[in-house]
Structure formats: C-alpha cells, structure tokens
Amino acid sequence: MAELFDLAAIGNAIVDVIAPADDAFLLDEGLDKGSMMLVDEVRGRDLYSRMKPGVETSGGSAANTVAGLASLGGRAAFLGKVANDQLGEVFAHDMRAGGAHFSTPPLIGGPATARCLVNVTPEGERTMSTFLGASTEFTADDIDPAIIEAANIVYLEGYLFDAAPARRAFAKAAGLARAAGRRIALTLSDGFVVDRHRDGLLGFIETQVDLLFANESEILALFETDSLENALTALKSKVPMAAVTLGANGSVILKGDETVVVSAAKIDKILDTTGAGDQYAAGFMFGLSRDRSLMDCGRLGSLAAGEVISHYGPRPQTSLRDLATREGL
C-alpha cells in the first residue's frame, strides 16, 4: 500500500486540565513531582476540587506528538478512544483541526473521556494525575490495518501498557507494521510505567522496536541503574536506534556505533514542561520520515520541545513549520 502517513500513533486520548500549583500542594496531595499517577474517577474529582482555576487543552502523549508532527507539515494519523461527550468532541476537533487523521469511533455508554489533571509548579515542572476513562476501552478492534500499513513510522505510547486490552492492540499494530515493512517506534512515557511493566517493555523493545524514545529517569528505571552511561550502553545492545532526552542538557541519539549529542533550544522562560518529550518525538520522527540526518532529527526535536515549554499546554501554539523554516531546518 502507498505510504499515506509519515506517522500513525496509538495512545491514550486525553484532555488536560492545567493549573498552577505550589510544592506544598503536591505534598499535601501526596503527588510525586514530575511523575504521572493514575487516579480513579472519585480521586480525580476530589483532587480537581482543590486545584486552582485551570485551562483545558487536548493532550495525551502520542496525540501531542501527532499534533506536533502535523504542525511541522507532516501527515499523521492518531488512534485512540474518547467518549461521546463534550471533552471527547473537543479532543476530536483539535486532532482534525490540526490537520491529523482521526477516525477511531467514540465510546458510547461507558466512562467519560480521559482527563489528566496537570499541576504546574513555578519552575515549570508538571505533575500529572490521570483518570483514563474511555481511553482504556481502546481495543485491538480499533486498530485500522489500512492506517498502520500506510504509515512510514508506527508510534506507540508506553502509557498504554497499563491497560490489558491496549497491550493487545499494541501487539496487533506491531504485527501489522512489521508485516508491512514499517518502522516501529515506542516511547517509555514515565518512570513508574517502566517500573510496573519492565519485563514486558524490555521484551517488546528487544523483539519489535526500531526506535525508542525515553528521558533520563525512564532509561535509568528501565535498566535499574543510577548511571546514565551504563544505561546508554545497555540500550545500544537492545534497540537499533534510540533518542534519550536530557531536559536542559538536550538529547543523545544512539544508532549502532553512532552517538549524536544535540543541544536543547534556548528558552527565555520555561512556563510549563508538559509535552516537551512528546514534541521532541514529533520533531525527531518528522525528520526521520523525511530521511534527514540524525543531527537534524534531533534539532527538529529540540525546536518543537522548545516551543511547547514556553507556554501553558502540551501542543504547539505557533506553526512549527514556520519556526523550522526560520531556523533553517
């Protein structure tokens, strides 16, 4: 089949509720700064009732990446489950209005659209509490083979490992991608996700993954080490290509014997780091799908991540394509 998409991504379809918070609030609520915790609906409502006034934006890790890739001028499809409610409509609108393909039918008569309560502390760090709602009802039946087979890269979100039906959908997508000769990329998503599913993730990475995205804490968690050097060495033997983001220190790209070090974008004031890793992946995979050099892939990642941390919300608010053109990328 012809290649219609640079990227097809599968992930949780989530609406973010973003509000400022201070460290005392995180402590009172038992929230671990910088992490993602799963909450049930009751705990979600309870926490929300004590959060500050917020802003609602479409989110979800892989969905943010799809939005970023579309903003760069790429062709992307998203697969994920919303409910047929107001926030589900908002999510679907934002996906399509940004130029992405989104055709997963909404869930009828089940839980509400997933919501992620994002508490942003003054230094810009985000701490997330997610009610997965309808997004856990994404099953293998929602995998449209025509989309997977038509994508240059199939991208999977580690968060999906938390739901068994999604893990099966994952496996189906990987099988279809492999059979169609497509590349499979995975993001580890979160250190706690890695702790919960280390063996499953390692097995999947070794057997299926062509390109792995992770940040420092995730990669340390994966190999149960405190040494970044050891973790990077271990990673090289597990996966053909990896990009490890290091916050303000940029990123490291590993491919066989090659190691490419990329700087972070210079940002005057970091407002909200939500979505930084998602946008890095968007820039990187946009470059990769267009056969750019590893350095350019990394720089596109830094550029996209830099845009998103300079404002509240996990998706670009300016055209990344225009930004990349201005930067000579």
Next chain:
Amino acid sequence: MAELFDLAAIGNAIVDVIAPADDAFLLDEGLDKGSMMLVDEVRGRDLYSRMKPGVETSGGSAANTVAGLASLGGRAAFLGKVANDQLGEVFAHDMRAGGAHFSTPPLIGGPATARCLVNVTPEGERTMSTFLGASTEFTADDIDPAIIEAANIVYLEGYLFDAAPARRAFAKAAGLARAAGRRIALTLSDGFVVDRHRDGLLGFIETQVDLLFANESEILALFETDSLENALTALKSKVPMAAVTLGANGSVILKGDETVVVSAAKIDKILDTTGAGDQYAAGFMFGLSRDRSLMDCGRLGSLAAGEVISHYGPRPQTSLRDLATREGL
C-alpha cells in the same frame, strides 16, 4: 444585612473556546471583527468544525470580572446558569477555585452549557460567536436576595438583555439592590447588543444605574453618534458615574463635573484582548468598593486589563493582588 461581598455579578455562564484565526477566515465566515454574534447550536457546531485547535477556559463577561476581583483579593459572588455537563462542571470549578461564591444550581435536562467561540486574529483582536445554551435559562428565581443584599456593588452584564427571562432577573436584582441601598453597575457589553436594545438600556441606565462601563464603540452606538466628545457629554447627563475604556488610549472616568483620564498599562506584546474590558471593570470596582480615588480605580482597571491581554484567555493567570502590590497600588 452585613456586607459580605464587594461585588455580586449576574451574567451569562460561558466556557470560551479560543483559537487563532486570520482575517480571511473571519471574512469567509461572515464574522464582524471585534464583535460578539449570537449563534444557534447548529451554526456553532458548523463554525467550530472549521476553527483551528483551541484552548478551553471559563469565560463570560461578568464571570470574568468576578474572577478578576477575586484575584485582587476581593470578595465576589457570581450568579449565572450552567448545565449539568462537563463544561458546566469546569465553569463551576474555576469560579469557586478562584475564590468566588457561586451557588446557582445547574440546569438539568435542557440545553448544554453556553459556549463562546473566540477567533483571535494576529493583532490580538477577538471575534466572538456565542451559543447561549443553558445560560438563557437563568430566571428571576435564580436571584438569591441574600447575595444581592450583601454586596457593595451589584453588577449586571448588558449581554443579558438578549434573553427575556434574564431581563426580568435583571429587574429583580436591581430592585433588591436599590431597596438594600446597594450600588448598581452595568456594562454595555457590545455595540450590537446596544443596537438591539437601545431604548431598554437607556431607560434602565437613567432610572437604575449608578455606574456604567462601556468601550468607545458601545458608547457611540448608545448615543448614535460618531463623536466621542458628544457621547461623553450625553453620558454625563444620564448616569452619576461612568468609565469608558479606549483600548491602547486608556480610559476616561466621568463623575458629575469630574473627568479623570487614565493611561493603559504598557504591554510588550498583546496576544489576546478577550476579557480586557471585563478585567478593567474588576480592577475599577475593587478600588471603588474599597473607597479608593477615581484615579486609583482606573489604574487598578488598567493593571488588570494589561495582565489579561498579555496571554490567551479572559481571566488572570497570575495573582492580580501581587501585581497591584508590586505596582504600589
């Protein structure tokens, strides 16, 4: 009864959907730049389907003013109608989480929570298309006399003149406020609202209003003139006190023979003017309820308006109280 609130405000309870747009889009959609048009649900959905990805925030003119006054450290109550749906919950959360009192029961089994589609063009001007939904079901029964009678200022939104039951609620609130010796403030809201209800508004202003807020186009519409000078002269004879905002030129305050001219706040980059007038009113009435000078009331208004036009969204994202303290106000 003791004075519990600096302000009690009645208005439409609306969630804003804010997205960037260009002039060609406004033209194609027949939208009049800078105005507020009412749309039905079908037209609202249709327009939304062609808008860019957006951000959702609680809005509504008088509700924004309440949020601003609370951010300044004032005590404010809001009366307005949401539906018992997701966006209604968001609205109620944001009102209360910002420190305002909000106890109007949500509408059950009627239209959805009101939504305002805000298209923001590159210069920061906002063009609004509002589906009033549940907010038009606000009736005189929703006026809680205990709240009106306990407020230093009772503030009414001109937009409410578009719905007959709200006009009756308006009259009830004004009667209660008058009987309790409270001050009544009104904002004209929009030039088209003034055109639709000129006689009703003029009658209400002459007989009931102690303090009128308007911008230049609204005041020109009210007196059907092209001369600001003529409009201001006419205004002096109709109402004891008025504050007329003039965008980048600041504002003019009229009280009897007194005329006070106030500068606008200096802003590096105007991103989105949504809520500028609402926040001006918040600052002004916070000052007034604390017996500050007219100049200080105007400066508090400029300060609050300046904060809100420097980011997307119609409500303060930083503490206006801290901002005012830093500015020596």
